[in-house]
Amino acid sequence: MAASRRTTRRTFLKTSAAGLAALAAPRGFGATPDLKLKKPIKVGCQTILSGPLGGYGEFMRKGAVLAMEEINASGGVGGSPLELNFRDEELKVDVGVKNARYFVDDWGADFLIGIDSSAVALAVGEIMPTLNRILIVTHGATEKFNEDLVYRKHIKQCFRICVPVYQDGIASAFIAKDLPVKKWATISPDYEYGHTSWKMFRATLKRIKPEVQFVGESFAKFGTVDFSSHISKVMGAQPEAIFSTEWGGEAVTMVKQAKLFKVFDQTKAFMIAMGSAMDVLQGLGADYPEGVWASGRYYFGYPDSPQNKKFVETFRKRWQSYPSYVSETSYAALYAIKKAVEKAKTLDIDPVIAALEGLQVDRPAGPCTIRKEDHQAVYAVPWGRIKHDPNFPMPILGDLRVAPTDEYYRKPPFPPVEA
């Protein structure tokens, strides 16, 4: 708690200063219309800022702050500057709900963004009608958020700007089908995200390549510090390939230990759905075995477009680091808010929701459309193979492959996943 409060105050001061600076600055090119909205427009962002996964939150904060600075420097949102406030989500449902209530009831937030945990995203999503604000999730990936909360329960205040588990469980299968292996096993997190991804992976791969077999699985609890027992269990089943949705520091530990157990010599393929997140690339560094298939919810090297290049460059200049995927999603969330508000010409909830539905956002990750039916942003994220390149301070992805979004994004009416 102490940590979160300090972060909040510190970032509050910093963001207020930036907001004031923007107010004083001359108005860009006059491209932004003055809509005479309330000043400033407040956006509350919650993310994990403490503990072993605190690095994720830092990356998300940096993306959001960068977007805010850019937006404010060029006239704000319809003439009003943005103001950001950050709180530590702690990946806990009660904390997440409390944060959301604090943002709206006490701080006066106009929009909520962020959230890393799927469970927190679902819980906060449920109370959005009560709070009556728009929530744009930038990380939590459960398909229940768009399929159940928005599509089935019609909680229209909920949006998601990052690709959901379709990337982890379905796009992965399109990569896996071309690999010369039949026997798969998994080491994945023992909660919603890990189980759902593995189920989608099996269902999809079985459908497009019926001869595959799934020979072993081991699910590691949250906060696992040693994967040795999971590795020896799974390798006991003699798989030809490993699929994993471990992420953050746990992915780092798992890969290092798998390497010691010679898993990369005994198998022909290894896939880690969140393995191209910047924290994993930096954490493993030279230890990251070449050829591992990895993905994320955005990869800084894709697409090869001017927007993306500019984003990566400004991000590096501002923070002396390459952006992680949560940096891009929080950045995109603020630009989506800007575009929707300027289209709706008001901060009233219903017109802004209508403006967000079907909205096209030209984000660093490429052009994306926010689907009307389930409020899910649709854009493609590549899978690629880890390679070491002396031009980069961390391992990067080579051999990028992109599955068509039309094939890997589940569509309404979202039939149940049978695996």
Add this chain to the structure above:
Amino acid sequence: MGRVLLFQGLVGLTEAMYLWLVAAGLSLIFGVLRVLNFAHGALYMIGAYLTYAVFRACGGNFWIALLVGPVLVALFGWVMEVFFLRRVYRADVAFQLLLTFAFVLILDDVVKLVFGPVYQSPPTPKSLSGAVMVFGSPLPTYHLFILAAGGLVALGLWLFLEKTRWGLLVRATAADREMARALGVRSSRLFTGVFMLGAWLAGLGGALSIPVRSISPGMGELIIIEAFVVVVLGGLGSLRGAFIGSLAIGLLHSYGIVFLPVFELALAYLVMAAVLVVRPWGLFGVREA
């Protein structure tokens, strides 16, 4: 199947060794100082970070880092005992908890400020990154090294406590603090020494973890709960209990993953609860009069 199971057990024992290093210090400190050191996980964490800092400073020599890092943690233990803990020995147990917990929060934030929130993970030393075939599967050399290191520490602690004069004083103080003091044991120096030894053990656990586990702020919190389970299971203050308890929890964990995957998390706590029902003072603990 039999060979796979033997291998799984061996892997469980290596995980047990990390637990043992942390639990040994925790139990030792409780046995002599009667303080439940919540900051013990944080000492494990700074052991990892300081070792990593030395590793970088000395150009990537893991062995020098392994020698120096835990000693730095012991020195930090000296500061902690002399300037802070000493003031709360006579205070209510709640004050001890507050003080040691404050260290957890402060140290978590300090490492985040100094090293940043990203994961750090130096490469495994070349000489230990191989594997040997055991029961038909490759077992990392590093894991064998951990088994040896844990065993050596156990042997060293036993020799120290049973065969040296200092060890005698430690045992006497643990058994009856007032009587030991009446007989002329200078308990304040002894307390400092024991706390430093406990801190060194935690630091060693952290130091040994860096080539194979990711280092991050808050990593201490991930292991401290299990270390407490071990200490309670084995008996508060009993080193033999901490050793047996670590092996038990390590094996339970690795076999639980194979046989009872849905239940694995609760297994350690259930065993602890069962032991406490029969022996509330733990397996090797001493019944309070």
